[in-house]
Amino acid sequence: MAPEIKSVIKPGPKAEPASTPAPPEDPSQTEETTLVSALSLLHQMHQKLALLRESIPHMVQPIMKASTYPTPEKLFDEFSKRTLKASEDLVEFSSLVSDGKWVFDKAASSRRDTAAEGGKVPRWKSSAPVPHYLKEIVEGTDGGVRDKEAKRKEEEEKERKRLEAERDKERELEIVEVKEVESEDIRRAIIEEFKREHSDLEVTFEEDGRVLKVAIPKPVNLAFSIEIPQATAESNRYIVTLPTTSYLHVLILRSITTRPNAGSLKYLLDMIATYKTIYKTKCNKCNKLTQGPKADLPVVRRLKRTAKLVQKESKEDSGGNQEGDKMDTTGDNKPVKGTNDAKTKIKKEGKGISENQKPKEENDGADDGAEVELVQEFWVTYHEGCTA
Structure with missing residues (x-):
């Protein structure tokens, strides 16, 4: 029997689908992405x-x-x-x-x-607020928010305000220190002037004039003893003693003992006089009367001398014409002085300025509208913990 012949059909080549060419990519779109x-x-x-x-x-x-x-x-x-x-x-x-x-x-x-290519990359400006640590970098570039002219004008305005503030600012002057033993005549003049200004204080001499007693009456009730240095003494320091019956007395005596200008009797007497108001004088730094659980009152006293430049008023601005002196019509024919003839007074806290420390605005030869130096002396008060 003849073998059966099976027909094998070989598959032909598979028909490939027609492919459409891909569109070329847009370079600008790729760059944007x-x-x-x-x-x-x-x-x-x-x-x-x-x-x-x-x-x-x-x-x-x-x-x-x-x-x-x-x-x-x-x-x-x-x-x-x-x-x-x-x-x-x-x-x-x-x-x-x-x-x-x-x-x-x-x-x-x-x-x-x-x-x-000879070009320059423009800096991107964002509408978002610039962080504080980048402000100096951004403002320092050519593409900063403010141009150079505006920045220069702003710096000039700041400098002008700084100079005005410096002119108006009070500067502290050094207190002249007494380095030699004061003579008896100088001490006598200082004590007499002190008695006239502080008639409520008891000032007496004891032990043949070698000890000066200064007593502040009640409610303060302080009795200071000042040892007068002799002409042959090695130190010109005035030694002060005070009966320390309380913690407050210890603080006061410590403040007086550590005072500057220890060879000046005027400085010492003026300092003692400031303790008359110890129970109502607040601290110049913390603005408080007491500090801490104990009776820690502001006991530290320091004299300050400051100078300040002020603008002198011109006669034209103050209305100083012929109306400055007006005649009295009461019949005595005496001139009545106007406000232009009143000398400028200086407000101070505590002790005033001595004759040799008069401000420069009393100089009659000064030009109207000129700057003059105003000198002031005043006492400041601190707690011991506020002096640092």
């Missing part, structure tokens, strides 16, 4: 960097507020968590910068290409 991706990546870097600037204060906050945690274990646990979070943020930022290296390479390449 790349720039958008780069900007997004830079924005993420900026946000991460801003968070890293606060990582250390955030990390050490538990240590700064350690008293608020109930146990040391809680404090350590919170500090460990914040430290771990700061470490993770740093690793994430480093990874982000490493992945975005192509952005900086592209920017550098663009600058090189533009510079080769």
Whole structure:
């Protein structure tokens, strides 16, 4: 029997579907997509960097507020968590910068290409507020918000205001220190003047004029003893003693003992006179009467001498014409002095200015409208803890 022959049909070549050619890519669209991706990546870097600037204060906050945690274990646990979070943020930022290296390479390449063509890369201006740590960089560039002329005018205005403030500012002058033993005539004149100005104080000599007693009556009730240095003494210092019956007396005596200008009797007597109002004189620094649980009153007294430049009023501004002196019509024909003839007075706290320390505005030869120097002397009061 003849074998059956099976017909084998070989498959022909498979028909390939007709493929349409892909449209060419738009270079501008590709460039835009790349720039958008780069900007997004830079924005993420900026946000991460801003968070890293606060990582250390955030990390050490538990240590700064350690008293608020109930146990040391809680404090350590919170500090460990914040430290771990700061470490993770740093690793994430480093990874982000490493992945975005192509952005900086592209920017550098663009600058090189533009510079080769003689152009300049324009700086992108954002409407978002500039961070405080970038303000100096942005304002220092040519594309800053303010141009050079506006900045120069602003600096000139600041300098003008600074000079005006410096002119109006009081500057402290040095108190002349007495370095030699004062003569008996000088001491006598100082004591007589002190008695006239402070008639409510009892001032007497004891032990043949070697000890001067100054007593402040009640409610202060202080009795100071001042040892007068002799002409042959090695030191010109006036030694003061005071019965220390209370903590307040100790503070007062310590303040007087450590006073500056210890060889000046006038400085010492004026300082003692300031203690008449010790129970109502507040501290010049903290503006408080008492400080602490004890009777810690402001006992430290210091004399200050300041000078200030002021503008002298001109006669025209003050209305100084013929109306300055008006005639009296009562019949005695005596001139009535107007306000222009009144001399300028200086307000002071405490002791006034001596004759040889008169301000310069009393100089009749000074020009009207000129700047004159106003000198003032006044006593300041502090707690011992407020002198530092």
